[in-house]
Amino acid sequence: MAYKVFIVEDEIVTREGIRDRVDWRDNGFDLCGEAPDGEIALPMLQATHPDVLITDIRMPFMDGLELSRIVRERLPDTKIIILSGHDEFEYAQAAIKLGVTEYLLKPVTVQDIHRSLRQVAAELDRERQSREDLTRLRSQALQTQANLRERLLLDLVVGAVTSAQAIEKAEQLDLDLVARAYLVAVIKIEAIDPAAQFDYQAYSRTCSNVARVVESNSDVFLIQKDLEELVLILKGEDGDAVVRRYAELRAQIDQQAGLPCCKLVIRSGTPKRRITDICASFVEA
Known part of the structure; x- marks a missing residue:
C-alpha cells in the first residue's frame, strides 16, 4: 500500500515542479493534495491524514514551522520534510525541536526529494512492521489468556483444583471468581x-x-x-x-x-x- 504525501509550498513553480517531476509511485507514495500556505493546508491535512508532509519553511499567513507544530500535535504519526532557503542554525534548531524528519536546503533537486522519500518510506515501513508485530503479540497474549482462563474453569468443573489454587490463578488471569x-x-x-x-x-x-x-x-x-x-x-x-x-x-x-x-x-x-x-x-x- 502506497503512503500518502501532501505538499505545502507558496512558490507555485517550485510546488508544481515537485508535484510533476517527482516519481511518487516508484518511491512508494501517492500525492494526496497540495496547498499554497499552511492556513489553507491545515483543514486539508486533517481531512486526508497524509503519511508525509513536504512544506516550505517561509510562507505567508502560516509558515512551515507553525504548520509543523500543529501537525505534530494533531497528526503525530505524519512525517515532516521541511524545505528551506535559509541555511541558518535557528531554523534547523527549531525544526529539530519539532521532530521534523528531514530538513532540505533549496534549491532542491528531484534526486534530493527521491532520497528523502526513500528514507522516510523505510522509516514508515519499520513503524508499520512494529505496529503489526505488536498487534500480533497482543492478540497472541489475549488468546493465551483466554485459553488459560478456559483451562481453569474446566478444572473447576471437573474438580481438579482447590479453592486456593483457583482463586490465585483467577487473580493472575484477571478473572473474578469470588x-x-x-x-x-x-x-x-x-x-x-x-x-x-x-x-x-x-x-x-x-x-x-x-x-x-x-x-x-x-x-x-x-x-x-x-x-x-x-x-x-x-x-x-x-x-x-x-x-x-x-x-x-x-x-x-x-x-x-x-x-x-x-x-x-x-x-x-x-x-x-x-x-x-x-x-x-x-x-x-
Missing part, C-alpha cells in the same frame, strides 16, 4: 434429525449465538467442554439470585441462540456456596 453462590448449567447441542450428518458449521454458529448472549454478563462464564456440550458457570450474591439469573439466561438462549437444524437441551445443577462445589453442580446438571 462469590457467595455458584450454579452450573450444561447446554447440549443436538441435531433435529439424529440420522443427519454432523453439521459443524451449524454447530459453530450455535456456539457463537450462545456466546453473544452470554458475553454481556460479567457473572457468567462460558466453556466449550467438547463438541457436544457447552458449560455455563453462574455466580451471584446467593442461591436465589443465581437461580433467577439462570432462568433469565436460559430464556434468552432459547429465543436467540437456536437454529432450525439444531435443538438446545439445557439443564442445571443446584446452587452451591463453595467454589470447590462447582463440580458437584456440574455433575447434577
Whole structure:
C-alpha cells in the first residue's frame, strides 16, 4: 500500500515542479493534495491524514514551522520534510525541536526529494512492521489468556483444583471468581434429525449465538467442554439470585441462540456456596 504525501509550498513553480517531476509511485507514495500556505493546508491535512508532509519553511499567513507544530500535535504519526532557503542554525534548531524528519536546503533537486522519500518510506515501513508485530503479540497474549482462563474453569468443573489454587490463578488471569453462590448449567447441542450428518458449521454458529448472549454478563462464564456440550458457570450474591439469573439466561438462549437444524437441551445443577462445589453442580446438571 502506497503512503500518502501532501505538499505545502507558496512558490507555485517550485510546488508544481515537485508535484510533476517527482516519481511518487516508484518511491512508494501517492500525492494526496497540495496547498499554497499552511492556513489553507491545515483543514486539508486533517481531512486526508497524509503519511508525509513536504512544506516550505517561509510562507505567508502560516509558515512551515507553525504548520509543523500543529501537525505534530494533531497528526503525530505524519512525517515532516521541511524545505528551506535559509541555511541558518535557528531554523534547523527549531525544526529539530519539532521532530521534523528531514530538513532540505533549496534549491532542491528531484534526486534530493527521491532520497528523502526513500528514507522516510523505510522509516514508515519499520513503524508499520512494529505496529503489526505488536498487534500480533497482543492478540497472541489475549488468546493465551483466554485459553488459560478456559483451562481453569474446566478444572473447576471437573474438580481438579482447590479453592486456593483457583482463586490465585483467577487473580493472575484477571478473572473474578469470588462469590457467595455458584450454579452450573450444561447446554447440549443436538441435531433435529439424529440420522443427519454432523453439521459443524451449524454447530459453530450455535456456539457463537450462545456466546453473544452470554458475553454481556460479567457473572457468567462460558466453556466449550467438547463438541457436544457447552458449560455455563453462574455466580451471584446467593442461591436465589443465581437461580433467577439462570432462568433469565436460559430464556434468552432459547429465543436467540437456536437454529432450525439444531435443538438446545439445557439443564442445571443446584446452587452451591463453595467454589470447590462447582463440580458437584456440574455433575447434577
